[in-house]
Amino acid sequence: MVATPGQGAAESAAVLDEVAGSLIDVWARTHNAPDVPVPATQLRALFVLERGPVTISGLATEMGALVSSASRLCDRLEAGGLLLRDPGRDRREVTVRLTAEGRELLDRLGRRRREELARVLSTMSSPARNALLWGLAQFHEASATGRDGEGESSFPMPA
Structure with a gap:
């Protein structure tokens, strides 16, 4: 599944749900080391x-x-x-x-x-990496706002 510009939140959630497994796999590899x-x-x-x-x-x-x-x-x-x-x-x-x-x-x-x-x-290319980090920072801020009402992102925004 590929994200496309202008897709709705439900479609974006489906893409995120699918690709989040890759991030979890990278994260978990270090925790499951012998x-x-x-x-x-x-x-x-x-x-x-x-x-x-x-x-x-x-x-x-x-x-x-x-x-x-x-x-x-x-x-x-x-x-x-x-x-x-x-x-x-x-x-x-x-x-x-x-x-x-x-x-x-x-x-x-x-x-x-x-x-x-x-x-x-x-x-990854530099633009793709910057877009990913920017998107993750926005996601973090949105999830923090929904969780505790604050919304301040602790992630630096890529240049």
């Missing part, structure tokens, strides 16, 4: 923790999981040296955060993702 020590669900939890410490109940909410499931997930990540628990003053509200090893894993994956994306983008 040297990544955790399965996808645990990695998802680490991505939540990348934004900062959170309570186990907050992690469960972010992941759409039961608190007991999130707690067991944290057990495995803690055993792997990727997160630390901080019981704090109220032992019922345990906070979890990344360890240095957890941060290093996410940094390494981020570098790999950017390298893989750069490899793909380098095969």
